[in-house]
Amino acid sequence: MSGNSFGTIFRITTFGESHGVGLGVVIDGCPAGIKIDEAFIQSELDRRRVGQSKVTSRRDEPDKVEILSGVFEGVATGAPICLIIRNKDADSSKYNNLKEVFRPGHADMTYQKKYGIRDHRGGGRSSGRETAARVAAGAIAKMVLGNEISIHAWTDSIKDIHCSTIDLEEVEKNIVRAADPIAAKKMEECILAARKNNNSVGGVVKIRVKNAPIGLGEPVFDKLDADLAKALMSIGSVKGVEIGGGFALTKMFGSESNDAVSKETGEFASNNSGGILGGISSGEMIEISIAVKPTPSIIQEQTTKNIHGKIVPITIEGRHDPCICPRIVPVAEAMVAITLADHLLRNRASKI
C-alpha cells in the first residue's frame, strides 16, 4: 500500500535511505529448498555499486550484504529472507545546503509536499541507492528462476550512439555495459565529455530473456508486459518502456506487425510481440527497451524553488554518475528477474 513492496507470491519489501544506517530487503515467498549462494548475491551487488569505473559516482561503498534470516545451512527454508547492506561512506555534509532547496528533476519537492517532512540527505528514500536492495533481491529471484532462464541487459544507446551489433559476451567487458565494443568506446567518450562539462547524458537500456516458459503472466491487469512495465518504470530515471516492437509498431500495417510463422519451419520470422501475447509469455525471447533520462544532478548552476516557494539558484555538489545507464543494467535485470520469479510461482495455481 505504501509502495515499498513488489510482487505477490514472490514478494519483496525494500527499506532504507541513502545516508541512513543502510539499505535492506525482505524477500517473502522464496520457495523452500532453493540453494542460496551468498557469493552470487555479492557479485550482483558489485555490478551495481558505485566507484566501479571512471563513468560512475566516486562515492565508495563496499555494499557488503548480510543475510539476517530465512536461510539454514545454505538453503532457503520458506521463511522470509532479510538482506541488509550498511552504508559506509555516507557524507551528508554535501547536502546541508539542500535542506530547504528542491533539486531540479529530483523528488525533493514532491516528497516534501506529500509527507510534510523529508530526509534531505542524498535524496533519502528516493535515492538511487535504494536499488541496491532490489539487486540483492534480484539475485535471489535469479536463483528461483534457475540456470535455464537467462536475463541479460545492456546499454543499447547513449544519446545518438547506438550499438550496431549485439554481443552479450561484450557487456561486462566495457565500463558502459554496451553490447558492441566499438560503440562502447564512443559512448565512454560521450559520457566523459559530458562530465567534463558538468553535464550528464541518458540512453536506452535493453533487456532480453531467453527460455522463459510459456504461460507466465495473468490475463487482463497483471499481464506479464504490464507487470514488467511497472517493474521497470519504478526505477528512478526510467521514463519509457517498450515491449517487442514498441513504438515502431505504430508505423506498420497489421500484416507486418503480426509475427509471421514460416510455412517451412514453423518458426517466427520476427519478434514484434516481444515474446508476450495477450499478456502471457509465448516461449519466444522476451525483449524490452527502457528510456533512461540523463542524471538530474549536474554540477552547474540551475534555478529552482525552496520550501518557502522562493525562486533560488542551486549548485549541486556531491558525487554523481554522469550517466546512469551502466548501473541501471543490473537493476533492470533484477526487476525483470523478480517479476518473472513471481509469475513463475503464480502460474502454479493456474490449472487443476
Added chain:
Amino acid sequence: MSGNSFGTIFRITTFGESHGVGLGVVIDGCPAGIKIDEAFIQSELDRRRVGQSKVTSRRDEPDKVEILSGVFEGVATGAPICLIIRNKDADSSKYNNLKEVFRPGHADMTYQKKYGIRDHRGGGRSSGRETAARVAAGAIAKMVLGNEISIHAWTDSIKDIHCSTIDLEEVEKNIVRAADPIAAKKMEECILAARKNNNSVGGVVKIRVKNAPIGLGEPVFDKLDADLAKALMSIGSVKGVEIGGGFALTKMFGSESNDAVSKETGEFASNNSGGILGGISSGEMIEISIAVKPTPSIIQEQTTKNIHGKIVPITIEGRHDPCICPRIVPVAEAMVAITLADHLLRNRASKI
C-alpha cells in the same frame, strides 16, 4: 492474484467474455457519498462501443449498463458497486473454425497452453470487449476525482500521420478522435484504405491530466508513473508507454532534460518530467504517450499453428476494427482515472 483486479483502495475486478453472457465489474472502495450519475456511465460506454462509425467494428452492441449494487438513492453507500453489460450481438458462428487454430498476434496460443482450456469465441476473456467493464469503472473513478481534475486522451498519430496542433475540443468531433481536424481527415483515409486492403494500422494515443493534486503516487514501486505504465500496458494492443519526454530524453543532456524554472515567473519552461517527479505528481500537467499496435485480426490469409502443433493457413472472419486507436481513447482515459482515483485515496494515509 489472477490478474482480474486493479487498484488497492479503489479496486476494480472485471469479469466476463466476448461471447458469453456479458461483461461486468465490481468497484470496491468507492467512498460513500459520491453521487453516481448513471447517464454518465452510459455516455462513457457509448464512446467505447462498437458500431460508432465506419472506422470501427460492425458488431452492434448497445452496451447498456445495469447497476446491481452499492448505490442507494443515487449515492454511493461505500458498498461494492457492481455494473453489468449483457452481450446482445454475439455471433459465435464466425469462430467455429478457430476452435483449434491460434490466430496470429492474439492470446489464443498462450491461453491454451496456460490453462489447457480456452473459450475460443471472439477471444473469450482476452477480447478487447473486456475493456467495456474498464470504461464503466473509469466513469465511477472520474466521479471520485471530481470536476476539477480533467483527463483527456486523443489519437496523436496513425502510422506516419501526426497531429500538428492539439485542440482537445476537436477530439470528439472526428471519428478517429484526433486533436487536429486536418490530420483527422488524413488518418480516416489511411484507416479506410487499410480496411479496403484487408489490413489494419496502429498509432500513438496521448493522455493529459490537468489539475492533479501534488502528492499522488507512492515512492519506490508504486510510483505514479509505474502504476500508470502498468494500467496502460494492460490494455491489449498497447506495446509501449512514455511519461513526459519519454524516449526523446535519452538524446538530451541533463541540462536540457531537467525542467528549468524561469527566474522571473517561477514557472517551468518545459514538462519533460510529465508532471511526475520521483514517482509522485508535482502539480504540473501529467503527460503520457502509448504505442498501439495494428489490430492483429486481418482478413487475409496468414500462416499459423493449431493446437496440435501443425502449421496451417488461417483466414480470420468476424467484425474487427481496422484501427483500434479511436476506441482505445476512452479506455486509456478510464485506466488513468482509475489509477489516479486509487492514489488519491491512498494519499489520505500518508501523513499524521
Added chain:
Amino acid sequence: MSGNSFGTIFRITTFGESHGVGLGVVIDGCPAGIKIDEAFIQSELDRRRVGQSKVTSRRDEPDKVEILSGVFEGVATGAPICLIIRNKDADSSKYNNLKEVFRPGHADMTYQKKYGIRDHRGGGRSSGRETAARVAAGAIAKMVLGNEISIHAWTDSIKDIHCSTIDLEEVEKNIVRAADPIAAKKMEECILAARKNNNSVGGVVKIRVKNAPIGLGEPVFDKLDADLAKALMSIGSVKGVEIGGGFALTKMFGSESNDAVSKETGEFASNNSGGILGGISSGEMIEISIAVKPTPSIIQEQTTKNIHGKIVPITIEGRHDPCICPRIVPVAEAMVAITLADHLLRNRASKI
C-alpha cells in the same frame, strides 16, 4: 481493502444488498479445468435460503443462481466466475419506520456513522442475506477441494441443549441441523417457544474437516487457524471461535493438552490441536466451534437511539429467524471451504 474480498489466490468478492437488485460474487483464481456443477451450487443455496422450515424466516426467496462468466462448456476456464442471485421477495415497506432509528444489536448505527449514508432496507449490505453469495462461492470452493476432503457443520447446541451424539448423517434430516436426532427435537421446541414469545435464541455450531492434506496454512500471520478464525468471525452473529480444545485447554496441564502419540499404533489419542500445529494442517481432523448469538431482531419493544441521538422505543417488524444456527451451518461450511481452497493453492508455491 474495503472488506468485500476474502482469500488471496482463490479470492472471492461479494456484492449486493438485502433489498436491492440482488446479491453476487466474483470468484477469481478458480483453477482452469475444474468441472463446475451448477446444480450443486443451487443445492447449496437451497440449504441456506429462507422459508425452508418453521424455524426460519418467512421471506420467500428462490435464490436462483445465474452464472455470468468464467465457465465454458461446464468447465472453469481460469477466468473470474461471476454468480448472481436476484432478490425476488424484497419487501422494504417494513423498514420505512427504521429509516432514522438504529436497531439494537445491528450494524445500523455503525454504518451510519462510518459512511454518513445507509441503505436502511433490511440492513442493506450488513444483512445476513449477503451470505448467499458466500454459499455460492463455497460451492465452487468445494469443487476445488474435490470429493476427498469433506467439510461438515452442524448445530451442536441451542441454549443449554447439546448434542449427546455426533452422527453427521442426521444433520440434514432435522430442521435445526443437529447431529443428534433426540437433541434436535428439543432444540426445535426451544426455538419455537422463543419465537412464540417474540424472542430469539443462539447456539454453538461445530465444523469438522476430514482428509485435509498436511501442509495447509502459512506460518506466522496467515496460520490456517488464524484465517479460519477470521473467515468464521466475519459471519454476522458469530462472537467466538475455538480451534480443537479451545478454551477448555486453559484448564489443562501441558501433559494433558499435548496430543499423545500411542506407543503401539502411532495414532493420536486426542485432538486438542484441532488438526492444526503451528498454524499448519497436520493431517488430523480439523475441528472448530463457533458461538452464534441470538438473532438481534426480536418483535418486542426495545429502547434505542435514532440518527439524531434521541432515545426512542423500537418495535421491529419484518420476517426474521428466531435462531440463525440452522442457516449458519451451510455458511460456516462455505467459509471453511473457501479458506481451505485458498490455502491448497497457496501451498503449491511453498517448495522448490
Added chain:
Amino acid sequence: MSGNSFGTIFRITTFGESHGVGLGVVIDGCPAGIKIDEAFIQSELDRRRVGQSKVTSRRDEPDKVEILSGVFEGVATGAPICLIIRNKDADSSKYNNLKEVFRPGHADMTYQKKYGIRDHRGGGRSSGRETAARVAAGAIAKMVLGNEISIHAWTDSIKDIHCSTIDLEEVEKNIVRAADPIAAKKMEECILAARKNNNSVGGVVKIRVKNAPIGLGEPVFDKLDADLAKALMSIGSVKGVEIGGGFALTKMFGSESNDAVSKETGEFASNNSGGILGGISSGEMIEISIAVKPTPSIIQEQTTKNIHGKIVPITIEGRHDPCICPRIVPVAEAMVAITLADHLLRNRASKI
C-alpha cells in the same frame, strides 16, 4: 502471501528465527510526522522478553532494538521503518537431539512436511521468539493510535484461578500480569508448582480497548472482530477468541444479549457486543478474550514420531516458560494495536 505480513495500509512484515542472527520487522505505512520514541519501543520489548521473573524462561536475551530506517530526527518520514533485534543468547546445542524428532504440540512435523526442510533450532521460524518483532511493531502502532486510545491486556485466569476484580493498575505489579493481586499470588503458585512437576499450564488473557473511535472495521470480511480474531489467533498457543459476550451469548435469549439502552441515560447497560456492531467499532469499550494453551515444551518423557515416521520417546531440554500467559499479554496488546492502527488509516478512505 507467505504469511509473514499483517495489515493493509499499516502493514508489518516480520522475519527471523529463534536461533539465527536475529528477529526483525518492517513497518510500512506509518504516517509521516508520527514521533518515534525509541525508548518506548524498548520498554515494550522489555515487557515481553525472557528472563524477567521466576515464571518465565531462563534464556537471557537483552532484546535491544536497532532502528535501521524510516525515522529522521526522531520523526517517521513515511518510509518503511525496519527494526532489528539480534539474538545474543541462542544456545542451539540443546536442540541437536531434536534435528530428526518432532516435538509434540509444536510445528516441527508440519513445517518439515510443508517445506521439506526445517531450521530445528528452537523451533526456528515457528518459535515464540518471533513475537518480539510483533511487539516492536506494536509499539509503533500505539504511537499511531495516540494517547487517547488505550489498550490493556492481562492474565484473567490460569487453570481454574480467575481474577475476581479487574484493576488494570495491578497488571504490571505482579509477575503473572493478573488484574487482581490476590488471584495473582495463587496463579504464581500454580505456575511454579507446574514447573516443579516438569509440567506447564495455560489460561485466559483478556484485552480491553478504551476510546476507540466509532467506525473502525470494514463490512463483510474485514470486520474489526474478524481481523482481531485473526490477529490474536495468529499468536502461537492461542486456541480460542471471544468478542464481548462470546460463547456465553449462546445461552441467552435475544432480549438478554442485545445490549439495552437505558431509557434515562441513553447508556448501554451491558457490553455483550464487545464494542463492535456489524463488524464496526461502536464507541463502546472493545472487549476480547483469548484461550492460551499450556506451553507444549515440558521436561518429561513423551512419545512422538521422527522424520522417518518411527515412534520414539522424546525428552525436551532447553529453557521454556511454564506458562506463557504473562508474556502473551504484551504480544496480544501489540496485535490489537496493529489491527486498530490499520483500520484507523483504512477508515480515512470511507467517505467523500
